[in-house]
Amino acid sequence: MVLLVLLTLVMLLGLLVTRQGRLPGLPKFAVTGLHRNLSLLAVVFVLIHVLTAVYDGYVRIPLTSAVIPLTSSYERVWLGLGAVAFDLMLAVIATSLLRRHLSRKVWRGVHLLAYVSWPVAWVHSYFSSKDLQHGILFVLALACLLAVVAGVIWRLASAARDVPRAERVNLLMAAVHHRSAAHDRGSRERTAAR
Amino acid sequence: MAEKLIVNPIDCKGHGACAELLPELITTDEWGYPIVDPRPIPPGLERHARAAVSACPTLALKLLRSTT
Amino acid sequence: MTTVTEPTMTELPRLLPAAQDGNQVQDLRAHLARYGRLPYRDRMGTLIHDIEAAGLTGRGGAAFPVHRKLAAVYEASDRRRRPPVVIANGAESEPASDKDATLLWLAPHLVLDGLQLVAEAVGADTAILYSHADRSNDVGRRLRNAVAEREAATLDRVPVQLAEAPPRFLAGQETALINHLSGRPSVPRFVPPRVTERGYNGAPTLVQNVETLAHLALIARRGPRWFRAVGTRDEPGSMLATIRRAEGQPRITEVPLGMPLKELTGDVRPDQAVLLGGYHGTWISGQQAATLTLDNATLGSAGARVGAGIVITLPADRCGLVETANAVRYLALESAGQCGPCLNGLPRIAAAFAELARGRAGPQTREDLERWCGLVAGRGACHHPDGTANLVRSALITFAAEADRHARGRCSATNTGANPGASSTPFLPIPRTTARTEDDWT
Numbered sequence: 001m002v003l004l005v006l007l008t009l010v011m012l013l014g015l016l017v018t019r020q021g022r023l024p025g026l027p028k029f030a031v032t033g034l035h036r037n038l039s040l041l042a043v044v045f046v047l048i049h050v051l052t053a054v055y056d057g058y059v060r061i062p063l064t065s066a067v068i069p070l071t072s073s074y075e076r077v078w079l080g081l082g083a084v085a086f087d088l089m090l091a092v093i094a095t096s097l098l099r100r101h102l103s104r105k106v107w108r109g110v111h112l113l114a115y116v117s118w119p120v121a122w123v124h125s126y127f128s129s130k131d132l133q134h135g136i137l138f139v140l141a142l143a144c145l146l147a148v149v150a151g152v153i154w155r156l157a158s159a160a161r162d163v164p165r166a167e168r169v170n171l172l173m174a175a176v177h178h179r180s181a182a183h184d185r186g187s188r189e190r191t192a193a194r
Numbered sequence: 195m196a197e198k199l200i201v202n203p204i205d206c207k208g209h210g211a212c213a214e215l216l217p218e219l220i221t222t223d224e225w226g227y228p229i230v231d232p233r234p235i236p237p238g239l240e241r242h243a244r245a246a247v248s249a250c251p252t253l254a255l256k257l258l259r260s261t262t
Numbered sequence: 263m264t265t266v267t268e269p270t271m272t273e274l275p276r277l278l279p280a281a282q283d284g285n286q287v288q289d290l291r292a293h294l295a296r297y298g299r300l301p302y303r304d305r306m307g308t309l310i311h312d313i314e315a316a317g318l319t320g321r322g323g324a325a326f327p328v329h330r331k332l333a334a335v336y337e338a339s340d341r342r343r344r345p346p347v348v349i350a351n352g353a354e355s356e357p358a359s360d361k362d363a364t365l366l367w368l369a370p371h372l373v374l375d376g377l378q379l380v381a382e383a384v385g386a387d388t389a390i391l392y393s394h395a396d397r398s399n400d401v402g403r404r405l406r407n408a409v410a411e412r413e414a415a416t417l418d419r420v421p422v423q424l425a426e427a428p429p430r431f432l433a434g435q436e437t438a439l440i441n442h443l444s445g446r447p448s449v450p451r452f453v454p455p456r457v458t459e460r461g462y463n464g465a466p467t468l469v470q471n472v473e474t475l476a477h478l479a480l481i482a483r484r485g486p487r488w489f490r491a492v493g494t495r496d497e498p499g500s501m502l503a504t505i506r507r508a509e510g511q512p513r514i515t516e517v518p519l520g521m522p523l524k525e526l527t528g529d530v531r532p533d534q535a536v537l538l539g540g541y542h543g544t545w546i547s548g549q550q551a552a553t554l555t556l557d558n559a560t561l562g563s564a565g566a567r568v569g570a571g572i573v574i575t576l577p578a579d580r581c582g583l584v585e586t587a588n589a590v591r592y593l594a595l596e597s598a599g600q601c602g603p604c605l606n607g608l609p610r611i612a613a614a615f616a617e618l619a620r621g622r623a624g625p626q627t628r629e630d631l632e633r634w635c636g637l638v639a640g641r642g643a644c645h646h647p648d649g650t651a652n653l654v655r656s657a658l659i660t661f662a663a664e665a666d667r668h669a670r671g672r673c674s675a676t677n678t679g680a681n682p683g684a685s686s687t688p689f690l691p692i693p694r695t696t697a698r699t700e701d702d703w704t
Contacts, residue, residue: 164699164700165447165449165598165599165600165700166447166599166697166698166699166700166702166703167599167698167699168599168605169594169595169597169599169605169608169609169697170595170697170698172605172606172609173591173594173595173609173612173613175609176609176610176612176613177609177613177616179613180613180614180616180617
């Protein structure tokens with residue numbers, strides 16, 4: 001659950017980065033900084049999550065099934081989804097660490113896989129253990145889902161309100177000339193008033 | 195190896211995180227867009243320059259090997 | 263159609279038809295009869311040395327050494343093992359210029375020869391000639407006929423594709439051109455990578471002005487020494503110039519570099535003004551025009567450049583501030599709107615300059631103009647903001663006295679109606695329509 005919440009925060013911060021948004025009260029670099037740092041922290045948490053699941057002794061899960069889907073006998077499909085989510089996450093993080101050497105198109109293409117990784121991780125979390133399916137943990141899991149869905153909707157709606165490139169300069173010309181015309185009117189009124 | 199900062203003005207949206215992290219080399223104009231010092235990055239500021247590049251939400255700020 | 267006049271040097275004209283041919287269109291047979299056959303080398307690269315020896319520089323405005331561009335494309339193609347693309351740029355998006363359209367109308371085969379020769383020199387497998395969409399009916403048709411003639415004669419080794427530029431000021435910009443040919447809006451992209459490294463379809467791309475290719479086609483036939491027989495030592499050869507004076511049609515003339523400007527401007531009073539280089543160019547005073555010559559070495563001292571050879575003499579009865587305000591407004595509306603400084607700066611510069619022209623400027627206005635010109639220059643993906651700032655700054659200098667007059671409610675011009683800034687037909691040619699939607703860029 002802690003991991004799910006962490007990954008949810010990473011997603012929400014990522015959505016904020018795409019709109020060059022700010023976190024109130026924090027400096028501008030905090031958004032990208034937190035997004036990166038929390039995602040790296042999430043990797044650590046995933047490793048802990050995987051190791052505890054493998055070595056807790058309750059069920060037999062081979063270590064390799066953390067990255068190779070459908071190779072565990074326990075809850076084959078749901079665990080497999082976890083592996084898929086983790087693989088995608090590793091791809092996103094690896095390409096981000098190596099961003100300087102990659103083209104913008106490649107980096108962005110892989111990074112978009114986060115939109116696949118997160119829901120897959122959510123489904124994996126919900127169906128792999130019965131704990132998330134009732135009580136407070138269920139409420140938390142649902143809240144994470146709603147938060148990401150709302151975030152994505154906000155991100156798309158916000159982008160839809162952007163002024164199309166071809167219209168930007170016309171808008172600005174009108175605004176600037178309106179301001180100067182209003183100033184002219186003001187000064188003519190003042191002259192007339194004397 | 196000398197490096198210098200360049201900004202892709204098409205990708206840049208005037209967010210300003212870069213200027214926060216590297217005020218010695220980056221200031222913002224009256225519209226919020228960065229004015230980047232084009233000279234090679236002085237030793238000692240390299241780490242901060244890298245941080246500024248990472249902090250750009252649109253990846254507009256880049257480090258280029260300086261050929262001057 | 264613009265009229266062609268013959269200059270005084272006997273070695274000229276080279277590109278334009280000889281006097282006895284008048285404005286006659288040259289078909290392929292007449293072209294070959296006048297200039298001789300198309301001198302293919304049957305080897306890549308060798309032409310580049312001749313072009314270097316000739317000292318040919320680009321005639322599109324930037325005056326970049328042609329051999330260096332050729333060498334860069336050749337080298338990138340070799341290193342990346344990708345056949346390059348060659349593009350003849352006849353977009354001529356500058357409203358005040360007409361020399362490229364005139365050249366394509368009168369001597370398309372020279373341009374097409376040049377295109378084949380550079381294609382051979384760099385080993386290109388694709389050749390494109392880009393002309394202005396507004397001239398589709400005359401120049402465009404002429405080009406289609408010319409290409410058909412050459413196909414029938416199996417003259418071209420690389421088939422030539424014809425394409426048309428939308429009526430945008432930026433359409434002739436190198437990267438905007440390539441974007442448009444690739445099916446995208448005609449807006450610039452950020453450089454690096456240079457187009458010579460990675461351009462059309464990711465291939466090393468040579469973009470050369472059509473006039474440059476015409477000169478090249480003659481250098482290949484007559485040699486570098488012939489090319490250097492006119493012009494100056496550092497800026498050899500001839501060039502096409504678009505001359506505008508008083509009312510009436512612009513004239514295209516072929517002149518040697520280094521020619522005294524006064525032969526192009528005619529008699530100008532010291533307090534009159536001359537615009538050199540179009541809307542990214544520089545206003546100079548009549549006094550300066552009387553002493554300067556048409557080459558970058560001397561024009562540099564006045565902060566001006568030869569550019570694409572546009573020389574406009576402002577009639578004495580016209581107001582330079584009003585004319586410039588119209589031009590700056592046009593330039594602002596033609597911004598691609600991609601880069602913050604240009605998008606924000608140019609509209610404000612246009613509004614402030616309009617105030618100056620209308621006599622409504624305060625002391626803050628000129629300060630703002632200077633500051634904004636400084637802020638926009640060099641901070642876009644292309645040179646549109648730089649060029650606009652250059653025009654504005656030169657206008658502030660050349661028309662300083664006029665600005666003072668306007669501030670006192672006067673204007674020295676008699677051809678602007680009762681009040682300064684009242685609208686009348688502008689002297690500088692400004693297109694009526696500017697970009698409004700995405701479609702206008704495609």
